[in-house]
Amino acid sequence: MNAANRPRPQLKIRRINLDTGRENVVVISSRSTALRPEVFRGFSRVELRRDSKVLLATLLLTDDGLVGVDEIGLSEPAFRRFGEAAGSLAEVTPAARPVSLDSVRAKIQGHTLTAPQIAAIIEDVTHYRYSDMEIAAFLVGSASFMSNGELLAMAQAMAQAGTRLTWDRPIVVDKHCIGGIPGNRTSMVVVPIVAAHGLMIPKTSSRAITSPAGTADTMEVLARVDLGVNEMREVVNACHGCLVWGGHVNLSPADDILISVERALSLDTREQMVASIMSKKLAAGSTHLLLDLPVGPSAKLTSAMEALRLRKLFEFVGDHFGIAVEVVTSDGRQPIGNGIGPVLEARDVMAVLGNEPGAPADLREKSLRLAAHLLEYDPELRGGAGYARARELLDSGAALKQMQKIIDAQGPTVCRNELGTLATDILAKRDGIVEAIDCLCLNRLARSAGAPIDKGAGIKLFKKIGDRVEKGEPLFRIHAFGEPEHELAVTAATEDSGYIVGSRAASGESMP
Amino acid sequence: MNAANRPRPQLKIRRINLDTGRENVVVISSRSTALRPEVFRGFSRVELRRDSKVLLATLLLTDDGLVGVDEIGLSEPAFRRFGEAAGSLAEVTPAARPVSLDSVRAKIQGHTLTAPQIAAIIEDVTHYRYSDMEIAAFLVGSASFMSNGELLAMAQAMAQAGTRLTWDRPIVVDKHCIGGIPGNRTSMVVVPIVAAHGLMIPKTSSRAITSPAGTADTMEVLARVDLGVNEMREVVNACHGCLVWGGHVNLSPADDILISVERALSLDTREQMVASIMSKKLAAGSTHLLLDLPVGPSAKLTSAMEALRLRKLFEFVGDHFGIAVEVVTSDGRQPIGNGIGPVLEARDVMAVLGNEPGAPADLREKSLRLAAHLLEYDPELRGGAGYARARELLDSGAALKQMQKIIDAQGPTVCRNELGTLATDILAKRDGIVEAIDCLCLNRLARSAGAPIDKGAGIKLFKKIGDRVEKGEPLFRIHAFGEPEHELAVTAATEDSGYIVGSRAASGESMP
Numbered sequence A, B: 001m002n003a004a005n006r007p008r009p010q011l012k013i014r015r016i017n018l019d020t021g022r023e024n025v026v027v028i029s030s031r032s033t034a035l036r037p038e039v040f041r042g043f044s045r046v047e048l049r050r051d052s053k054v055l056l057a058t059l060l061l062t063d064d065g066l067v068g069v070d071e072i073g074l075s076e077p078a079f080r081r082f083g084e085a086a087g088s089l090a091e092v093t094p095a096a097r098p099v100s101l102d103s104v105r106a107k108i109q110g111h112t113l114t115a116p117q118i119a120a121i122i123e124d125v126t127h128y129r130y131s132d133m134e135i136a137a138f139l140v141g142s143a144s145f146m147s148n149g150e151l152l153a154m155a156q157a158m159a160q161a162g163t164r165l166t167w168d169r170p171i172v173v174d175k176h177c178i179g180g181i182p183g184n185r186t187s188m189v190v191v192p193i194v195a196a197h198g199l200m201i202p203k204t205s206s207r208a209i210t211s212p213a214g215t216a217d218t219m220e221v222l223a224r225v226d227l228g229v230n231e232m233r234e235v236v237n238a239c240h241g242c243l244v245w246g247g248h249v250n251l252s253p254a255d256d257i258l259i260s261v262e263r264a265l266s267l268d269t270r271e272q273m274v275a276s277i278m279s280k281k282l283a284a285g286s287t288h289l290l291l292d293l294p295v296g297p298s299a300k301l302t303s304a305m306e307a308l309r310l311r312k313l314f315e316f317v318g319d320h321f322g323i324a325v326e327v328v329t330s331d332g333r334q335p336i337g338n339g340i341g342p343v344l345e346a347r348d349v350m351a352v353l354g355n356e357p358g359a360p361a362d363l364r365e366k367s368l369r370l371a372a373h374l375l376e377y378d379p380e381l382r383g384g385a386g387y388a389r390a391r392e393l394l395d396s397g398a399a400l401k402q403m404q405k406i407i408d409a410q411g412p413t414v415c416r417n418e419l420g421t422l423a424t425d426i427l428a429k430r431d432g433i434v435e436a437i438d439c440l441c442l443n444r445l446a447r448s449a450g451a452p453i454d455k456g457a458g459i460k461l462f463k464k465i466g467d468r469v470e471k472g473e474p475l476f477r478i479h480a481f482g483e484p485e486h487e488l489a490v491t492a493a494t495e496d497s498g499y500i501v502g503s504r505a506a507s508g509e510s511m512p
Helices: A076-082 A101-108 A115-126 A132-143 A148-160 A187-197 A215-219 A229-239 A253-265 A270-283 A304-321 A342-353 A361-375 A386-395 A398-410 A439-448 A483-495 B076-082 B101-108 B115-126 B132-143 B148-160 B187-197 B215-219 B229-239 B253-265 B270-284 B304-321 B342-353 B361-375 B386-395 B398-410 B439-448 B483-495
Strands: A010-016 A025-029 A045-050 A053-062 A071-075 A089-094 A173-177 A201-205 A241-245 A288-295 A324-331 A422-427 A432-437 A458-461 A474-480 A499-502 B010-016 B025-029 B045-050 B053-062 B071-075 B089-094 B173-177 B201-205 B241-245 B288-295 B324-331 B422-427 B432-437 B458-461 B474-480 B499-502
Touching: A010 A076, A025 A076, A053 A076, A071 A076, A101 A115, A101 A132, A115 A132, A115 A148, A115 A253, A132 A253, A132 A270, A132 B132, A132 B253, A148 A253, A148 A270, A148 A304, A173 A187, A173 A201, A173 A270, A173 A361, A187 A201, A187 A215, A187 A241, A187 A342, A187 A361, A187 A386, A187 A398, A201 A215, A201 A229, A215 A241, A215 A342, A229 A241, A229 A398, A241 A398, A253 A270, A253 B132, A270 A304, A288 A304, A288 A361, A304 A324, A324 A361, A342 A361, A342 A398, A342 A458, A361 A386, A386 A398, A422 A483, A439 A458, A439 A483, A474 A483, B010 B076, B025 B076, B053 B076, B071 B076, B101 B115, B101 B132, B115 B132, B115 B148, B115 B253, B132 B253, B132 B270, B148 B253, B148 B270, B148 B304, B173 B187, B173 B201, B173 B270, B173 B361, B187 B201, B187 B215, B187 B241, B187 B342, B187 B361, B187 B386, B187 B398, B201 B215, B201 B229, B201 B270, B215 B241, B215 B342, B229 B241, B229 B398, B241 B398, B253 B270, B270 B304, B288 B304, B288 B361, B304 B324, B324 B361, B342 B361, B342 B398, B342 B458, B361 B386, B386 B398, B422 B483, B439 B458, B439 B483, B474 B483
Parallel strands: A010 A071, A025 A053, A173 A288, A201 A241, A288 A324, B010 B071, B025 B053, B173 B288, B201 B241, B288 B324
Antiparallel strands: A010 A089, A025 A071, A045 A053, A045 A089, A422 A474, A432 A499, A458 A474, B010 B089, B025 B071, B045 B053, B045 B089, B422 B474, B432 B499, B458 B474
């Protein structure tokens, strides 16, 4: 009798209401009838099988009635991913390590991985076969060195692991900012301008993870954003563009898993960033990509040299995959627009699109310049005419009209979208000129106030770099709904407003 | 009002019967009254406070009755470590990242860490402030490069984080093998010889993690091994030596945590190994240490060059801490002794100590040589007399008597210690000479048969390298208690016995 054919212990599936995030977790009784639980320890890995389905999971043990002796409890994500009914039987055995972990070990020891090795790792990550610990090992092992070949293989493998969008147009444009600058909701101005011109721009965005608002959070103030692939297609076909959350579209799902571990570990490497962004664009079917790299003392990139190195990496990967990549560096010394937090940022965007008198000029100007680059991809447009065309579409109200069309197509939002009712002004402590604004500090303050969970929480700026202020004059206003959040943000801002007010006039140049 | 003094949300502690191993895990309701659970995600980190007590833990969310809306559920390890009664109140807030994680990030980016930075990391690991993911990040980040200074700082910090033993003798000897060779229970022969001579040898050992038996598992066949520090002291004062499990003595507890993550990731770097072993010896108060490095094709070290590099590292760290380190390389081409598995190995040990006719000569000879090295540390003994003295103590029965004294002092075992009742011989498939034996293969087979969980499961060898065998003659016998384990091991051994039988006589040298 062959060992492989021997009946293996079976346990009844029980659903356990535990949200364990990206990690599959299962629970067995330490008096389990079918397993020998003394073979296992907490956090060891087990394999569940039923017919051809296999699930790898991290095991926890219990003594009490959480699961019966003939049961195995599946946490919510594990239950959903295994897809078998409660009460059905599953074989449970100690898990064989995914073979691709040998490559992770090799990488840690300094070897360079081949494309098939990287594809196997990404395949296993996508199917939740790695524990968080194992994902961390892969990311950290790759952080010290990643060859160009590895970077390409990684972007390619990640793009192939999820949905691949295709469009029946020769030109599909996209824009992407590497983030880090508060406000800066240019996509929400650029997409309607470009779509109004008739170029296709199917934009997916992320929600905030460590910032007070992502484009998806801000767009959600105006419209529904959690569209599936087919709904997204309909919107794009009707409007040439969309502004949806990427989470339901399943582009490069391994990337989402890797990013969540990177954030938890505060890891942030150039190669991972490039692989991540390019895998999403490859999966989204983009043919032309404009990248915005803000440079500033509290931005992700602090020097032109860093931006240059990153640009080269993006160009290299873009060339390899046949995506026309253009990279612009931008002024990342301070927030773009006056609002920080979803409702305030959405108001900035609508003010720019509506050509309102108080609309933030920096957001308008930066969006026009980015839109101009994208419009130049249109072979019909005369070279150099992009900026004038962008301004025409914005000033005429065509962009606003296109935005309304996109909002209608995506559907109404269900979010509260009023502004936080508790408001306190943070005042200048001296006369002078605003010399610097700390982006990281303002991000933290806006998050303390409740953004992005409370859409109407955040910060409204009254002063920017170069502005003259008098002692006692408001620098910005904090908005919040809850008293504790309001107080927390105000206390922190009183200690450190993030503003440096001095006697010198700040440098007037707007681009580094 | 200062934010720091503001009352923070409190939840009632509930004990949740979940064994989550080294990681602290807590559970809150997604309808929690005091927290805003939407701020948290699965596997984010939270901080519990009550008075001056602080606990960092990984958070899971639940919708149902596992915990009430005003409760926080603490898994067993978290409950034990927090040490507060069920029903008492604790403040719960999103956890601030341990500051030492900044050093982990710096290490990943290629920086060399200072001793205080490493001490802070080890301090946080020891107090369970790191998640498994964060521990993995530290280990992998250190795997590619660790300076000598970092290695010293790590060993020192780990030794200081737990119990420090001190002895009122100028000479306290210890021996340690880096493992990997089946059988090889020399400590259980060496300790009674050395103790019978009157040198102090307080030996702590580990249990098997990936092998079929550790010294602690094997000693447990004969005596109790889970002694606390004070009990261990009593035994050592009465008998000059002991053979106890290190788990209750709390020497270098951070090392135990790091090792458990290393094993889960199959990480195995020289520097970590040296830091780990030397931290334990430093904490144990050893003054003289003999290290056994087996070299062989399926051993941890496969060449004399590797062994040399490792020796230099051990000598460097030993010199720095004032521990006299002596390193011997030994023949790691095959198992030492005839038994693999706790009961079989204990029988080998007692046969050697009892000078029985069938006692394995290789175990006797290797133990005598190691004991000779240790006895030479006695200034009273004439140089070069160590081997003769060791043999005298063994042949006279003094070592056996000392072992009985140690067994009596440690107390009787409660384990089953009979041999596995199901037994099958694995036969040679051809005539010839045993040319090689795969240690990894035999370890796997013995584990499949149930060792070390079933103490009496394992493998009894009939043939060693250089022995002549005839087709159909038994190479070894598999012992097991359960039919499934027995069958699994027999099936695997029939496919691959780990023995290479050829026509050439194998090299007769016993040391590489």
